[in-house]
Amino acid sequence: MGVIHRRKNDGADWEWEGVDVYSYNSNEATKQVLIGHADGAHNFEVRYFTIPPRGFSSMDRHAHDHGVMIVHGRSRVQLGDKFEEIGPGDVVYIPCYEPHQFENLTDEPMTFLCIIPPKPLDVDPALKTMTAEAPAVTG
Amino acid sequence: MGVIHRRKNDGADWEWEGVDVYSYNSNEATKQVLIGHADGAHNFEVRYFTIPPRGFSSMDRHAHDHGVMIVHGRSRVQLGDKFEEIGPGDVVYIPCYEPHQFENLTDEPMTFLCIIPPKPLDVDPALKTMTAEAPAVTG
Numbered sequence: 320m321g322v323i324h325r326r327k328n329d330g331a332d333w334e335w336e337g338v339d340v341y342s343y344n345s346n347e348a349t350k351q352v353l354i355g356h357a358d359g360a361h362n363f364e365v366r367y368f369t370i371p372p373r374g375f376s377s378m379d380r381h382a383h384d385h386g387v388m389i390v391h392g393r394s395r396v397q398l399g400d401k402f403e404e405i406g407p408g409d410v411v412y413i414p415c416y417e418p419h420q421f422e423n424l425t426d427e428p429m430t431f432l433c434i435i436p437p438k439p440l441d442v443d444p445a446l447k448t449m450t451a452e453a454p455a456v457t458g
Numbered sequence: 459m460g461v462i463h464r465r466k467n468d469g470a471d472w473e474w475e476g477v478d479v480y481s482y483n484s485n486e487a488t489k490q491v492l493i494g495h496a497d498g499a500h501n502f503e504v505r506y507f508t509i510p511p512r513g514f515s516s517m518d519r520h521a522h523d524h525g526v527m528i529v530h531g532r533s534r535v536q537l538g539d540k541f542e543e544i545g546p547g548d549v550v551y552i553p554c555y556e557p558h559q560f561e562n563l564t565d566e567p568m569t570f571l572c573i574i575p576p577k578p579l580d581v582d583p584a585l586k587t588m589t590a591e592a593p594a595v596t597g
Contacts, residue, residue, distance in 0.1 A: 408465030
């Protein structure tokens with residue numbers, strides 16, 4: 320059966336019915352898994368990240384690639400040794416092992432969708448939502 | 459190297475730098491592949507569909523699953539034998555082989571993002587952009 324997660328609120332700090340909000344790294348960023356293993360989706364994962372005003376995502380370099388679309392705000396994105404400024408609706412493809420980081424250039428939350436290939440079932444935080452406190456996770 | 463496709467315009471008929479617009483079924487719907495094989499992305503595909511006022515996506519049932527987020531407008535989505543009304547920011551997961559169709563309930567374009575696992579390289583229309591006229595494709 321199909322699964323629907325309805326958006327619950329306006330502004331930039333979107334949340335969805337049936338989707339948990341996790342803390343993400345150390346600067347009040349958050350991560351939500353909108354579609355993933357918990358929905359029966361084992362071929363890709365769709366996540367939503369919120370970066371606080373003037374904050375950063377973690378500086379990452381890893382085996383999985385990313386597809387990103389900025390939803391709210393403006394960001395300076397680092398791709399390898401290059402920096403580009405992007406805004407709502409702009410799309411970024413980050414290949415495997417490319418160093419990358421998103422900076423929020425504004426005084427409001429900056430948010431983006433992020434698509435990845437599926438993570439192994441045993442490390443998917445969306446399957447741990449029944450624990451009392453979800454651990455911080457990396458992108 | 460990472461790839462950026464910047465959004466070129468406002469309104470609902472979003473287009474992006476470096477992304478071609480294809481006709482999609484017979485009612486003036488369009489499809490754009492925002493991230494796919496042409497960008498070096500072989501693990502997932504991110505597409506953007508525009509459904510004209512009061513129009514429909516094709517009634518589909520196929521082996522690949524979908525992740526969808528409505529971007530503009532309101533839609534009645536059919537999932538199997540059920541119908542649900544959804545709007546901007548709402549997320550839908552459509553499992554493999556679930557019959558599905560999106561209806562635009564408004565007098566403006568209705569648009570959505572759609573994530574799928576990668577299609578085989580030899581049937582990816584994004585690799586045929588140098589042909590004089592791209593064929594209509596199905597979701």
